[in-house]
Amino acid sequence: MATINFESELRRAGANATGGWRRLAFLAQRYMLGTIGLIIMLLFVWMAASADLICRYDPLSVDSAHRLAAPSALHWFGTDSFGRDVWSRIIHGSRISLAVGIGSTTLGATLGVIVGLASGYLSGWVDLVFQRITDMLQSLPLLVLALVMTAALGPSLPNVIVAIAIPLIPTVARVIRANTLALREQPFVEAAKSIGMSEMRIALRHVLPNTMAPLIVLATAQLGSTILTEASLSFLGLGIPEPYPSWGRMLSESAAEYVRTAPWLVIFPGIAISLAVFGTNLFGDALRDILDPRQRG
Amino acid sequence: MFAYIVRRLFLMLLTLFGISVIIFVLLRVVPGNIVDILFDAAGFVDPADKANLEKELGLSQPIVIQYLHWIGGLLRGDLGYSYVSEKPALDEILPRIPITARLAGLALLFSASIGIPLGVLSAVHQGSRLDYVLRVVSLSGLSLPSFWLGLLILMASVSMFGTMPIFNPNPKTWMEAFAIYAVPAMAVGFRSAALTMRITRSSMLEILRQDYIRTARAKGASETSVNYHHALKNAVLPVITVIGIEAAFLIGGLIVTETVFNIPGIARFLVEALRWRDYPIVQNLVMFIAVVVVVVNFTVDMLYAAIDPRIRYGD
């Protein structure tokens, strides 16, 4: 379904582009904001991947001689109270944000798909049980649930990923279930059934691929909010522990202490969070427009 | 309709019951309890002393008994005692609710009064430069962490006015009240405003595409009349839904905002109570939040059903 939408979108827009590059160029022009978002996202991925190459300093190395140095040619974003280079910490911090963002979105989406498919396709009591669990998880704010979960699991990267992923499950499950319900009535599923395909195969072969479009839209939209949740958790002191350079952590306590004397400790990590989330939001929006035209604006 | 309401009410209770189990179990999984914290400063202590205190607080009972004890009390309106302050949990929680409610109300007001008009404006001028700018602004609003925005506001306040709002339960002047409640409400409401704007815009667009609008246009109704009279009236429906979504959204934002602005509301209290492993407070607060979210959603659904007869009661 994804490709069909994509093609029709192109046709509708009057593009007679045939070459891959030209088509891409056309899309980039048509969805300028989305392209900017994608560029921002790729930039962060590139930062995370080549962090060791970009940074002049070890993000964890303490330097008592250069504490709280203002931004300069040597330290682009200044240094923190330990003399650690803020630029290096932000670059390395992108790894954490990406790990949490992608990790928890993937985990949440995967579990959500399983729950949603099972719920929508099997219906009956499975559906009933899953629906109620979904209701429960949705009646608690994301941050509250994540707070209790990280307190229960203890602060570490994998635990934070799990804590943020679980509240995502119901959102994804809802969408997948609705789609599955609709698809179940479609002729091609009926046809598959009539030729004796097993339920499992139908679900995986026919139903799942057809729910990919809304899933991708939803996952991209959630990416930004997972990054924000991690930042909030770390800001509250329950997320990724020191010394890992998590952006939220950098904004927390110690940075808050230097709000006046060293504003760069507050400004740069905040910009990093906002920019990363902004990028995913822009891209997610454009993706929704392309893949899910029913919702388009 | 009646059957629908009863069914929804039953499901609501079931959901709340489930949450109570989840939160109760989760808390008991958390390593370390209040006794560990209390004895932390004392160093090595007689295990018997620890056991005594655990017994006194009811922590040594089987988990099922503890749960029944809690729920039993809850149904009778007895929320137990805070482990830390040793005061009734109700007395600890109740006075904090108006503070958070005021903040949340102001934030909702702020987000509606900014988000709805801008959303309509954006939809009416779909595709224009204005729409473009507004969309980018709303997206960036959704991207700013509210605690960062709060920190920036505090920084700006100090460098511009040389002062900053410090919470005071009984503000003396209007200015003080404004600084204490409205400023944090704006910091947290900014994100909600962005969300409201986006939802208003898309639902408005949806309606502008509907047949009856086309009919109105065809009949020669002016653009203004079509947009604001016909369309907006119908677009209010989805906006009500937004309030439901935002109830949960806001509480998340309030936790960090109350921390940044040092407001002693329930959201920050929850974080503190978690830190102290103060089960009676955490349990009851989480239940309270869940009740608020569930009831708001229920009310929104009912309103929706009442306003829009097309809603199918079956699903």
Next chain:
Amino acid sequence: MRSVQALAVGVLSVLAISDVSFAGEPKSGGIFRIYHRDSPGSASIHEGATYSLNVPFMPIFNNLVMFNQHIAQNSIGTIVPELAESWAWSGDNKTLTFKLRKDVKWHDGKPFTAADVKCTFDMLMGKSQQKFRQNPRKSWYDQVNDVTTNGDYEASFNLKRPQPALLSLLASGYTPIYPCHLSPAEMRTKPIGTGPFKFVEFKANESIKLTKNPDYFKKGLPYLDGIEFTIIPNRSTAILGFVSGKFDMTFPTEVSIPLLKDVKAQAPNAVCVVEPNNVSTNIIINSTSPPFDNIDIRRALALSLDRKAFIQIMFEGQGDIGGTMEPAPDGLWAMPKDMLESIPGYGPDVEKNREEARKLMQKAGYGPDKHLQIKVSTRNIAVYRDPAIILIDQIKSIYIDAELDVVDTAQWFPKVARKDYSLGLNLTGNAVDEPDQSFYENYACGSERNYTNYCNKDIEKLFDQQSAETDLNKRKKLVWEIDKKLQEDVARPIIFHARTGTCWQPYVKNVTIMSNSSYNGYRYEDVWLDK
């Protein structure tokens, strides 16, 4: 001892006179507004082990005796009477008798008597029916056999052996007298004392309010109408509040050196002092299991420390290097400088020390190609975490790759007690600058706060010897020797002693910040506002 007391009274009166001539006639009235750094767990000083409790609740109480509130350096010579009119040691130095004031009433109107004194100390010694939930300073009274009363206005402490330091312990802010007629639970929630201020309310995470006690036994005091603490955990918010005039004083000894610069820039009129607070930052070592069961590795660790760098980073140079006892000049029992520098790792040449440390590490089988992997555990609080980060950076130089392991407060002590750590970063606050307090509490075999279970019977004998010694100079020499041995044993390597700042608005009068304890200086009975 009598003469000492007389001297103290003399000093007090001289000081009072000089104060008056300097600041003018004290004015009555006004609410003293202070921000508080966090929400204390309860209101019961005896059950707490943090000065977060002492600061707001000390004004409610009185002690038998008290360190003079206007002399920064607490010592046995600055002790003045409070609920006691006078005190005397028996000839064998084994009984300390207090004559009590007869004009004192509890805040609820009941009279104060010797029975209250007995109740308080019976409870602290665990001898009474009613028990504290926790009793962190029980070991202070290990040498006390019992407390007896003679009539309503005389109480005696009967000791197992002479312990001159007992008087200092009784003069700490940690040793208020509690009323007999209230249960520990009541004291945790609605405390009643005899002090200059009465408890009004304590709203967790919000505020603590005290009001003037009009029937205070010191006539004319207190000057203030009340004291209000607003709880603000975020330091920069709190400081901004002070700078903008919302508070009359910062939380005492809680302003870090970098923030102090900010305060001075923003509020040039504010009065700020920087004092040592007798809190040492130290390393607890698990010597029961590898790798730190190897004394060579423990020594290497001690040699690797660059204490000056710690102080540079944490306090912009304004901290002190020393052993267990607070360093001179503010500390009373500090080792002389040359003695201190003779301890391994304290020598000024860090590179030379580290060279030696690396040799020790190589002897233990580690080297540039084979690093030792460990975890440094500490609590999830900035003052613990920050030095741990520096420590990890420093021990890289001796082939140790450490990872920070941040532990929740609820799990910290159980983890240490289980010996489930290899290195821990710890803070030890000393309520009284007194060897009996710090040695017994932290290093005696089986003591409650001896986190590392360090146990050396030979040193313990020396503890008792110094404790019973009545000749001050002889006692000092013994204390130095013990302190040096503790450092050489790498029992709990002391990294540095902190210094912190306190600021108040220029119209706040009569506040003195103690320079060798952050637990004793908050009675506030004669603080006044010149507004």
